[in-house]
Amino acid sequence: MNFYTKYQKNRPVVGMWGADWTLPEPKTKQYSASLLGHAKKFSDTALVVIARPGGEGADVPKNMSKMGMGQTYKNKGDWDKDQSYLELNKREKAMVSLVNKNFKNVVVLINAANTMELGWLKDYSHIKAAVWMGGPGMKGFSSLGKILKGEINPSGRTADTYAYDLKKNPSYNNFGSFMYSNAKAAYVHYAENIYVGYKWYETRYLNNEKAYKKAVQYAFGYGLSYTGFSQKMSALRTDSTTGKISFDVTVKNTGKQAGKDVVQIYYTAPYYNGGIEKAATNLLDFAKTKSLKPGESQKLHFTFNREA
Template sequence: MVACLILTAAAQIGMNMYSGAMDSFFGSGETKLVSTDGGKEMDAEYYDYSCSTAEEAKELSAKVNNEVVGEGVTLLKNEDNALPLAEGAKITFLGVNALHYVIGPANDPYNNENAVSLKDGFEAAGYSVNPTVWDYYDRYSEINSSYTFDELMEIDPAQYSTELTDSYKDYSDAAVVVLRRSTGEGTDPSKDMGAAENNRTKLSLSATELELLSHACQNFNKVVVLVMSPNTMELGFLSDGSNYTDPYTGKTYDFGNIKAALWAGGLGLSGAQTLAEILNGTINPSGRLVDTYARDLKADPTYQNVGLYEYTNTTTQEGVGNTEEFYCSTGQAFTVEYEEGIYVGYRYYETAAYEASVGNYEGFDYDKAVIYPFGYGLSYTTFDMEYEGTPFFDEETDEFVFNVKVTNTGKTAGKQVVQIHCNAPYSYDSSVEKAQVVLCGFAKTGGIEPGESEEIEVRADRDYITSYDYKDAKCYILDEGDYNFYLSDNSHSWFDIDEKDASKCYTYQ
């Protein structure tokens, strides 16, 4: 009774605090928008929530969820046109993480009654899913229910019974392997998982996951890998195929039957069926990577400074500074050094590629260091892009304007993401650091039918190509010289574009 009263009181407090928002959301009460002084000039957009019930709100949420998944899932690999899978394909999910895919930070769909399982989502899309293997993983998950979602949980395939492996033959159109990492606030991935894992990082594949992939390739002619992680992972096994060597043990694997791979991030509560529709071609994938995927994270400059570094020369808060800046609730003080400056992600790798190409970075090989560049993504079709007319600078808006003609040269309707990367003039004598290229504009087309074209406008704010001069001007500056704007598929497209090709490169002085 006491617990019930406390819960009721807490609910009433919460409802009173957020009553205005709740009334607006469920369509009751009155909402009054009040503009502050100068507010009319602010970039703000108000949304009219037309839902009258919680059920309607859930349906709308699921619709938005599925749209995000449909636009964001990224096709990484598709050898021999392995995807899309045939209608009604009979598939086997391999790996217990198929039941524990990522729906959001530290959120396990297995314990969430509102989440659509991969099995239910794929069956709703017309697939037949191997029930024997799925039920085995279900029983295992129940027995090991105490595990936490940020832990790595996978079963060594050497433990699979004959009954389990015999079930493959009736669901052999493809094996779908789910690789999952879930991190969030307070659950950063480990830099070193210890001697038992040969000191590999948590963002590399574990020894058990490598054995699972090997098992899949030995038993299926077509293996599809789903990378479900908000963090970048070491994905060299996808590019090396039949000759992959685990850098932590030296053991070699034949992954030649991994024919396709997709980055799926987090699917939310309802995105499983949308993912299934991408695999069967109902939706043509059009997502692009928002990170650079390096082969060896330990070789990345940022790796040296990642961690929880505690101040050891102070025992009190006095004299250190603002308490909130330096101390957590335990009274400890931590710090992180950003010694790499601007050279994070693609800004480092593209700059390193240029410096290596002119002989200033001995030993760096971009093609070996980077598996997938920033902005990368494949489609079930192909596109050609070119500048339509001459790009120009709009002095009224301080924006560069690029009109781009995108033509679908393949056989399937699809969407293309147009990216503009800029190379700014740079002097080695200057104290102002600049990356080789920076993304300054992008836009996605609508669905383009085979043989058809769409003209799309991309605008890039002038501020996006400025650089900060912390020594002299102490502000953002634009140096004199040539600014080259590359029409790109990803951050590395500049490397193969001739600056004299006006259809792909625009030079502004």
């Protein structure tokens, strides 16, 4: 803690009217042998935190070589040409490599509200786990400690798709602040229509699982647990009076720890060429179980209108 405080007391400011996108990561040569030695003596498990500010009113840079109005960053040699802010920079890659060489187990914490490119998690043999913690706020770190310690079994799911290469996504390429030539105003052209998020990936790679796995690292609705579950769906039932469709899903904890599971209901709408655009996969409903003990089951009931 003393090392980091001495290195830099304040984080760069990111706000609506200006942003310093510098990532205050020390160079690996600044981590002394003594500091690393003490850390290794303390534990053979290292926690690596990768953080990214940015959100509404502070859109993150798509190209670190081209800063927008009011945007700056120092340490320009940290980034390769045309890298986005949602990739690892050179200092971070060097730091992760250093930790990977010195610790048997590495756990990565992603402290970012945006979906970063996380393909690098597979490049280091000692990275055993990763936790996405979103925007932890004032109380999030208290829960994080309990999750890492095993006191809490995480049951969250991704609310977006984590792609290996964001630049291959239509919404990424259409997004920005494009200026009119004859007015001081900006516009965005939503050429992607309904195909944003998982609806793009599920439709683009329909019936092509191999290509899908090359494009998508963590799908929408993805999430792991300290235990395992099985899910069994009943037959569909249709009420002839109301036209409502219903079914049940029985969830069983097949592991050795208590935990919650999430059931996600998707449907494929009928589509014909030239008709109203339809995504190949659509989320209809979802529900989370109570905390189930090992071997315990719970039946979740779903019902919806046929027109939905």
